[in-house]
Amino acid sequence: MKNELIDIRMDDVLCLLRLNIVKRNGNELNLYCPKCDVHKMKGEGHLYINVHKNTFFCHRCGIGGNALQLYAWLNNIDTKEAYKELVQILTKGTKRARKAVAEPTATYDVNATQTENLAPVEQRDLVYHEFLKLLDLDEKYREHLLSRGVTDTFIKFKGYRSLNVKDERKRKEICKTLIEKGLTLEAVPGFFKHSNGEWDFVPYNGFCIPVVSLEGMIQGLQVRIVGDTNSGKYRWFSSGNISTGTSAKNFVHVVGTFNEEKYKRVFIIEGALKADICSYLMDGELFVALPGVNSSHDEAVQIVKKLGLKNEVFIVFDNDIIEKKEVQEAYERLKRKFKNEGITATRLAFNLNYKGYDDYLIASKIRGECA
Numbered sequence: 199m200k201n202e203l204i205d206i207r208m209d210d211v212l213c214l215l216r217l218n219i220v221k222r223n224g225n226e227l228n229l230y231c232p233k234c235d236v237h238k239m240k241g242e243g244h245l246y247i248n249v250h251k252n253t254f255f256c257h258r259c260g261i262g263g264n265a266l267q268l269y270a271w272l273n274n275i276d277t278k279e280a281y282k283e284l285v286q287i288l289t290k291g292t293k294r295a296r297k298a299v300a301e302p303t304a305t306y307d308v309n310a311t312q313t314e315n316l317a318p319v320e321q322r323d324l325v326y327h328e329f330l331k332l333l334d335l336d337e338k339y340r341e342h343l344l345s346r347g348v349t350d351t352f353i354k355f356k357g358y359r360s361l362n363v364k365d366e367r368k369r370k371e372i373c374k375t376l377i378e379k380g381l382t383l384e385a386v387p388g389f390f391k392h393s394n395g396e397w398d399f400v401p402y403n404g405f406c407i408p409v410v411s412l413e414g415m416i417q418g419l420q421v422r423i424v425g426d427t428n429s430g431k432y433r434w435f436s437s438g439n440i441s442t443g444t445s446a447k448n449f450v451h452v453v454g455t456f457n458e459e460k461y462k463r464v465f466i467i468e469g470a471l472k473a474d475i476c477s478y479l480m481d482g483e484l485f486v487a488l489p490g491v492n493s494s495h496d497e498a499v500q501i502v503k504k505l506g507l508k509n510e511v512f513i514v515f516d517n518d519i520i521e522k523k524e525v526q527e528a529y530e531r532l533k534r535k536f537k538n539e540g541i542t543a544t545r546l547a548f549n550l551n552y553k554g555y556d557d558y559l560i561a562s563k564i565r566g567e568c569a
Contacts, residue, residue: 206284208249208265214287215272218243226441232272234258242393248439255439260364260401262439316444317385323415325386326408328379329399332372333359339405339424346475347560356474361402361421361435373397387418388435390443400437407470409451409487412501417449420470420489432469432489450497451487453477463510465546466498466532472556476514479559491515491528499535511536512546514555519545 255262437443
């Protein structure tokens with residue numbers, strides 16, 4: 199049909215691109231990157247593709263995305279043009295106007311599975327704490343954070359750090375330092391091992407936000423992408439698209455404490471950074487952050503149960519809940535899950551002139567509005 203959308207899959211794209219696949223591990227492919235691996239001397243490429251997850255990432259170029267974005271990137275065209283061209287090829291068998299392309303140089307299995315283990319939270323906490331000490335924060339990221347109502351002291355205390363370490367040698371040196379401290383990087387999301395045994399980590403064009411458990415341990419790092427956000431503003435510090443790496447999970451973030459003298463309540467919000475900012479602007483009140491409005495509902499409910507709360511639970515999603523049906527439905531599902539556990543959760547409404555609750559609190563602080 200004329201308006202039917204075509205799903206662009208990685209196995210379709212691989213058969214149309216001139217890629218040199220070095221090795222395969224299940225559904226994970228290691229390839230020479232056509233953009234940066236021009237000499238092919240190392241015996242291991244920088245481009246990794248997960249056929250099953252429909253993702254790619256080049257650890258030298260720092261570029262990643264889905265199958266459509268891979269096709270567009272390697273052909274130096276935008277995704278709109280790439281989609282139009284791929285639809286012609288896949289639905290009508292039309293030949294490309296560009297050069298003929300070769301088949302991949304190694305076989306792959308789109309249905310292959312990979313067993314992924316996750317290091318205990320105690321190990322992840324130790325690694326991430328020491329890892330953050332070895333990173334800096336770029337000035338542009340610092341300015342972004344300051345514009346959101348926090349202070350330099352708060353930024354340093356929270357451990358926000360830049361992850362855009364493009365120099366592979368520097369990344370490997372950081373990993374070596376962690377290992378020399380007696381830390382184990384095995385099964386810690388974001389880290390992976392090269393074929394020569396050297397450890398490395400995935401660079402991102404953004405800064406990381408430590409995601410902390412109810413017990414105060416860093417479970418994982420969420421990355422705030424600055425610049426190209428075609429794949430979203432937030433991603434997990436993860437190496438799951440590499441055969442020697444580990445995927446991050448949708449961890450729930452907890453920040454703040456009960457204030458026994460004034461109140462005993464908790465706010466459920468979307469996004470770790472937003473929770474940090476709101477808690478800071480509300481004198482350390484307790485926030486539980488979902489990775490997304492549809493994610494980790496059960497974990498959030500269990501955290502509130504552990505706190506022993508029955509009533510003072512407030513769900514504070516962005517004001518797009520007014521217009522977006524999917525957000526409304528997510529709110530209702532979360533509310534029902536709380537009700538099933540004997541907990542009453544209430545939506546906290548705020549001034550519709552502001553998209554997020556953090557925006558509203560920043561305005562309250564700057565303009566003296568009522569919180």
